[in-house]
Amino acid sequence: MTTSAPDSASVYPVAPTGIRRPAIIAGVVTVVVAALAIVLGHAWFAAFFLAGVVLVFINTKLVIRAVENVAAAEDPRKKLLALNSAFRLGVITVLALVAAILVRPDGLGAMFGLAVGQVILVLNTVIPVMKGLRKQI
Numbered sequence: 001m002t003t004s005a006p007d008s009a010s011v012y013p014v015a016p017t018g019i020r021r022p023a024i025i026a027g028v029v030t031v032v033v034a035a036l037a038i039v040l041g042h043a044w045f046a047a048f049f050l051a052g053v054v055l056v057f058i059n060t061k062l063v064i065r066a067v068e069n070v071a072a073a074e075d076p077r078k079k080l081l082a083l084n085s086a087f088r089l090g091v092i093t094v095l096a097l098v099a100a101i102l103v104r105p106d107g108l109g110a111m112f113g114l115a116v117g118q119v120i121l122v123l124n125t126v127i128p129v130m131k132g133l134r135k136q137i
Contacts, residue, residue: 019060022124026053026117033116037109044106048099052113055092060121062088 030053034046063085070081096114099107 017064017125019057019121022120023057025124026057026120029053029116029120030113033112042106042109044103045109048103048107048109049113049116050109051099052096052110052115053117054113055095055110056114056117056121059088059092 030046030050033049037043037046037049066081066084070076070078092114096110099110101107
């Protein structure tokens with residue numbers, strides 16, 4: 001049984017890797033969350049939320065740097081990259097959990113900051129790619 005080749009090869013759109021736009025979006029979201037938290041009397045929640053968002057962006061910059069280093073190596077090793085990422089995510093998670101446990105309830109802001117920052121980064125990558133794939137159909 002033979003299958004015919006498609007008329008043209010699929011070309012996947014380039015995913016945006018810059019973090020300027022997601023940083024601006026995260027900044028706006030952080031200001032809104034901070035305003036609400038302060039109005040509700042939880043200024044420390046806003047501070048921990050900001051810390052969570054900042055940790056997400058620091059992690060993103062470190063991931064970009066690690067991937068560039070591995071890609072530039074003569075013999076790229078995925079295992080080293082995976083261990084590096086796992087260690088970094090473990091440290092960030094432990095820091096957020098310590099804040100959430102020790103400074104209840106405002107320390108939960110760190111967990112929410114991590115989650116919101118990550119969602120913003122993922123959506124910044126996924127939405128343009130999905131739009132590009134839709135245009136190909």
